[in-house]
Amino acid sequence: MLHTRSLSFKPHNRSRHAYTFVELMVSLTIFAFVSSAMSSLMFAAYNTNRHVRGTSDATSAAETAIRRIIEVTRSAADLMYTDPQTGLLVQTPPDSNNLSYIFIYYISGSQLHEKIETAGSLTLIQDTVIVDSLQSFSVTQLNPGQTPKCYEVDLILTATPVPITRSVTITARNLTH
Numbered sequence: 001m002l003h004t005r006s007l008s009f010k011p012h013n014r015s016r017h018a019y020t021f022v023e024l025m026v027s028l029t030i031f032a033f034v035s036s037a038m039s040s041l042m043f044a045a046y047n048t049n050r051h052v053r054g055t056s057d058a059t060s061a062a063e064t065a066i067r068r069i070i071e072v073t074r075s076a077a078d079l080m081y082t083d084p085q086t087g088l089l090v091q092t093p094p095d096s097n098n099l100s101y102i103f104i105y106y107i108s109g110s111q112l113h114e115k116i117e118t119a120g121s122l123t124l125i126q127d128t129v130i131v132d133s134l135q136s137f138s139v140t141q142l143n144p145g146q147t148p149k150c151y152e153v154d155l156i157l158t159a160t161p162v163p164i165t166r167s168v169t170i171t172a173r174n175l176t177h
Contacts, residue, residue, distance in 0.1 A: 002104060012158075018113070038070075049131075054161075055164065058161070058164040061131050061132070061157065062131065062157050062166040065112060065130045065132075066168050067168050069168075069170070070145075070170055072103045073151065074170060074172065074173060075173070076092060078090075078091040079172050081151070084136070084138065087104045087107070088139050090103040100118070100120070102117045103115070104116075110134050111129045112129070112134045113127055113129055114126075114128040131155070134156075139151055140152045140154075150169055151170050153170060
């Protein structure tokens with residue numbers, strides 16, 4: 001008689017205590033893809049933040065510089081501009097102490113400076129940088145030979161991702177010369 005062994009197809013009641021090597025590799029691969037995507041998003045967000053902050057800072061600096069030039073130039077008693085290195089020279093009318101001041105806006109390197117001197121003795125009061133990362137600074141008289149004199153001031157700052165440009169037309173109302 002043949003002895004046949006009965007094969008039972010009972011599931012093994014073995015409990016799983018560990019992952020297989022293939023399961024670990026699949027999970028690590030998925031984790032690597034997700035981590036790579038997240039780091040790319042974080043890097044893109046960082047770059048966007050850097051560009052926005054650079055543009056915002058440059059815009060703020062340009063606006064502040066233009067406002068300072070407008071305030072001084074509008075009440076000027078005398079005004080002269082030859083080139084960016086010599087600068088825009090603005091002489092104020094005398095104050096209550098009978099002192100007049102000369103404001104000089106000039107370029108040094110890639111910076112726009114504001115120098116203030118007393119008009120008679122040319123005593124230096126201050127020389128400060130009002131804009132960094134300057135690309136260009138120019139002043140153009142729009143109506144030569146006419147009064148009141150009008151000037152266009154153009155300021156271009158180097159910023160990321162695009163340069164910041166500010167232009168303003170200033171009418172010098174109190175010029176005596």
